[in-house]
Amino acid sequence: MHNIMLLSRRIFLIATLAAGLVFGNTFAAHAQSDENTLIIAVSRDLQNIDPTLTSGNINTWEFLTNVYSWLIDYEVVTMDDGTMVGDPNSFVGGLAESFEWTEDGTTVTFTMRDGLKFSNGDPLTAESVKFTFDRLFDQQGVTVGNMALAEVPDKHHIELIDSKTIAIHLDRANSLLFGNMAQAGNSILNPNVVGPHMTDDDPSAHEWLKSDTRGTEQGPYRLESRDPGNQYVLVRNENYFGEPAHIERIVFQVIPDPSSRLAQLVSGAVDIAMELPTVDIPALEANPDITVHRNTSRTISYIGMNNEVAPFDNKLVRQAISYAVPYDTIVNDVMNGYAIQLKSPIPKGTPGHTDEFFVYSQNLEKAKELLDQAGLPDGFSTVFEIPIGSQEAKETAVFVQEALRGIGIDVQIQELPGAAYFEKIQKHELVFFYTNFWISINNEPYYHVYWKFHHSCCNYANYANQTVDDLIKEHTISTDMAARDAALQEIQRILLDEAPWVLLYQPEHILAMRSNVKGYVFFSADNLTRYQHLYKE
């Protein structure tokens, strides 16, 4: 028995020694990186990075936005308080040095900058632009839908004039074209790199582009390396046409757990942490080592009610629910104050938005009265469907359930897995549901109402109203701005009266970073960070 004790004593000694070696240094609160490196904690890896056929994952969009460039870009303007923002409605030259519209607004001619190069050194000319748009129309990806909406239906509308000049012809003048052009979907590709990957089976070289960008980048950064599932690294593109990025290298580290991301930001192991829970933000704001950038986004959160399915096909029922929802509680307790109330289907920040017609506030008596008028004095039972894993959605659902119980509506909450939720929402099969993922990148009110209330794609609530349809059809493609504005007021008046959605909130876009990281510029068009502006002190 004695030797057992001896053995365990020896093991203990060895273990202590080993621990001493490992714990020899401490992991103190300072960043691992120097001023030329930025470490960013992200929740997911990149997905499909074909710029014209990618999915909606935030990191992927942000990645594309930092490695690619476009003919035109958003203008960065300085606000009264000295902060800089990217204006979603004002455009300046990007790869094109300048652009000029014809008098009648049906042709825009771009003049390319001199000496443009791709990241591998190949020259970038108007021929590259023509190549890009030919591929884009042949592939029929997402960008084509937006081009078509702006009356540019096919590749023959893109005219190569000479190696410095290219023109886009519109069938009818409108104001929708530029809003989607300063986006990854319009990334100019390198024919020398992408061309060889085009085959009969894969004429758009999607197989290559979906997982690589090397050699065809022209943005401020280029892809240096990818360790799947773990990290991807961007490095400054020395061939970028604009002002070179301040920070040389950006390491995106995949850290799926939000509390781990938070802990690492606080400790200084990373410089920026993305997608943190709002409940943790107050503590970060109080922390002098952390800067929290808060900007109201145009993302819309609302409760959709399927306007074709009883009892939600009855306007009185929809109004009753709009009077029952506790708006203040949701903004203050679910979003912890990091949101503003949404008071029109067209969010604040979009031209033409008005909250003039918003009449709803929680008033259970009025809601009950409306239900009585609707012939449902005893209320009804329904299922409220939300995407799984979203704290916002879950807490909102609980408050909605509680409030509706007060007017006799019995709500059962059902969480759907991501894929099932998206399948059902896109087939318009959800009846009573929460949604918070939509932002109209093109900050154009008619673009917004066109997709959300007119086009079959995204009118998830199946709202149909002849007057609204006619107004959208008449004014979307139009240059009579006064008439457009007037019609927009009418559309909002009708939508608020008919209440196809319960309007909830516009969340703030929150980005928390170490205080020594400066120069952040918010782009409300898409909430994505352009890292070339950041620098370290």
Added chain:
Amino acid sequence: MSVFIARRLLLLIPVLLGVTVVTFTLTRVIPGNPIDLMVSPLASQETRDRIAENAGLNDPIWVQYLRYIEGVSRGDFGDSFVTNQPVLDDLKSRFMPTFELTLFAMLTAIALSVPLGIAAAVWRGTWIDHISRVLAVFGVAMPVFWVSLVAIYVFFFLLHWLPAPQGRIGIIIPPPDRISGLYTIDSLLTGNWKALKSSVQSIILPASVLAFAAMAPLARITRASMIEALESDYTRAARSLGLSESSIVFRHALRNAILPVITMIAIVYGYLLGGVVLVENVFAWPGLGRYVYNAIASSDYPALQGFILYSTTVYVLLFLFVDILYVLLDPRVRL
């Protein structure tokens, strides 16, 4: 022996076929269309149809199944919908991180729990027995992700003893040159001390958390099986012959008691492959656990099926290995 191994390996084929039928059907019965995750909502119906067509999602399910089996037989598990890479490549690149993590966890668990179980059996009813029981209860009762979070909070956030949970190695430390694919071993072999230090520091917490969960069943089965051996007739005979207590415990009782422990090690290792999903997520460990977690969350059929085939194979091989070990350890067992 070689006939036995060959037969068992042949048996793997019908087992894997059965597994593919079940997973293939299940993954397609569950609601959720991967197309909705692959393309933007603004994509036209034609684009969506074309992608579905290219991914073969429009064919009848049995055609899809046959195509899949035909591919698998060539080593082609299809492309992941999420990473867009061949599933086999994905699995290969994520196998070593998981193997390294579970190997360290298992070795730690065995090194601690087997002596603990023996001690608890030898000194039954004493404080060491009580400690082993309490540890076992905690190990079973505490959810592994919760233990992970507490461990991170204490050892990284409060004490600063161990690095932030950021994967296998410090974010800006280049990994060692690849020999085995295990960072700790490779950095040792290549004399890359910086990488060695960082990779050892990185693996300590996740491996300990996993080991904590694995220790409980191992310690309990070691104790139970040792008690049985210590109370058996041959032990009594040895004792009456005046053999030393250490000789009785290690030479006689342990050799008999170790067989169920080995089976339990195999079972626990299988369990670790499940527990690793949560631990890898919390510790940002780029292994198979996180891969399959993402695959489930995004209806990534090819990735899911590939993973299930892989883990089935691992299970079958693991138990084959255990059976062979039995033969080597116990002269009474013949194949």
